[in-house]
Amino acid sequence: MSRFSLTAICMALSLGAGFAGAQTVTPLKGQSSQQVQADINECHNIANSTASTSTPSGGRIKGAAVGAAAGAVGAQVRGNQHDELYDRVDDDVKQDYRQNRAKETAAAGAVVGGSRQRQERREQRRTNESNAATAYTSCLQGKGYQVTP
Template sequence: MNRFVVPAAAVCLSAFCLSAIAQQVTPLKGQSPETTQQDIAACQAQAQAQAGIATAGTPNAGGRARGAAAGAAAGAAVAGARGRQHEEVYDRMDDDTKQAYRQNQAKDAAAAGMVVGGSRQRQERREDRANAPQQDAAVSSAYANCMQQRGYQVTP
């Protein structure tokens, strides 16, 4: 089963990349089909790298989790600082109560951080969608230039 997953993923990725570029490539120097496929893959990777597009993973993923982690850390730090501000009361509390207070503060801050992180993630995705036409044009141009340098005719 595993031996089919990697080729299937490669076919899907190359189909996505080819559909994004959607240009016809004609070898001008008698390149073999294998060489042509290698050149196409190399030029696609180079074009995406030049345009600053990540080829692996989900772009703008994990905003909520990052926000929650940052919020929890901030909440625990604030709880500790508040405890040190009111040392006379804080020192009289037992350790379980102090721990519960820090956990509650961290939990509340994590929830707020998750909301902020999700909001930032949505904003980044909106910006990515707005910039997509310029990125597509840049990738297409870089791909065509790379293929032409390798001895291919590229037509839209």
């Protein structure tokens, strides 16, 4: 088999691996096409195992909790700013006011928390893809291949 056709096979195989777009994998130690395939598969598996499987979660709940606490505290602070009027209000009414403010800010906190969680997941995915591509390329280079984009 000629070197050109082996390189073409390697390039086609590396495209199927899904890492880092179009790559050319050139054997530098005279590896057979079967060995090239085995090495590419092994490096592909190694690269997949380097990806973190944990994803950020609980963002909405955390945001809602923070928002609820902030709303209740804010309601209490606003009430304290008007001591003479606030003191005349029934305790049940004060409690209802604090709870309503907590609910309103909890909803806003859930939206903010969800947005942050999505942003963290996107960043995690980009990091995982970058780490997998680096691991894949490093693995092949360690096995005696030249990897070019």
